[in-house]
Amino acid sequence: MRRLRKHLWQYLIALSSLISSPWVVLGDFNATLSHADRQGCSSDSPEHSFQDMVSICGLHDLDYCAPHYTWTCGSRSVHLDRGFCNSRWFEHFLNSLLHHLIRMKSDHRPILLSTNNQVYSLRPHNFKYFAGWSLHRDFKKFVEENWLNSLSISEAIHHFSLVASKWNSDVFGSLGRNKKFLMARIRDVQRCLDRKRTANMVKLEAKLLRELDILLDQEEILWKQKSTG
Template sequence: MGFNGPGFTWSRGLASIRLNHFICTSYFDEAFPVSMVHHLLRMRSDHRPIMLQIGNVPRRSPTSPFRYFSGLLSHDDFPRMVANNWILGTSVSETIRSFTAAAAVWNKTVFRYLGTKKRMIMARLRGIQRALCSRPSRFLSNL
């Protein structure tokens, strides 16, 4: 199968190679014609994870859902925010909806758009790893 992303799935220092592959039969190819292999970003390992996508990627909704992350619990003000904003409504879904809206505002106020910062860091990491594939260097590897 072909792939999308950098050509190497393993690197250490200036050495890089494609170790990981997906192999499919003609039956799989006929059953899932819109499938694609993605070489993802390396994070803490010398191996780049690979992902098999079967079918088209659904479009993202214009509004992103509230996402919990463990840093919320470590903030001193979180229990007070929950106590002040968990107000029982006419239904459980209404209570959750109003709390989620309040938590999203608190999250952006306290943690300053963590999702945006993560996207910027991931984009920079993608650029560094893309540059490493075309011109290996110690500086980029350390970066």
């Protein structure tokens, strides 16, 4: 594995000599730059050939936010996933920032590069039945209590749309808001786990990740529904 990495470092060095435009490279380098990049490992030594490659290519280690370690296995935590860029990249994307996202089905954190671009949606909101509601544990009971067979079809639909809109706001909530809140809790838990692993915190992380799985399923249904609507 170390020999394969050296081939990669040589390739990147050769590639960098051909690039004069903005350049960024991201991923799991499976190597560390400093002693601080490892915790709980038998060997805390950085890989000098990796350091040499970064120096020879003239690359800068991108700033990041969220926990330092990007890979965790048992009591071991290592900063393996990172991003590098050349000086020309900084000239064009001065506010570049790497986000260490939450771990889910992998022992690695996904990494996301932000260049400070923002996209806003001004689409008006109209009531629509959201198929993802069916994943909520209380939705079946809500339908049974609020679908009025005594009314005509048009009246029943009108009544249900009103109470469903209120239920969506008060109970189901905004997917975006719920996702942001849940991911913030998971980040806090995983920060604690990076410092010290306890059985209770591991169980809490597993519980929150299951909840996030359900929420992401709901989000996927939403986007599929929008794409066909």
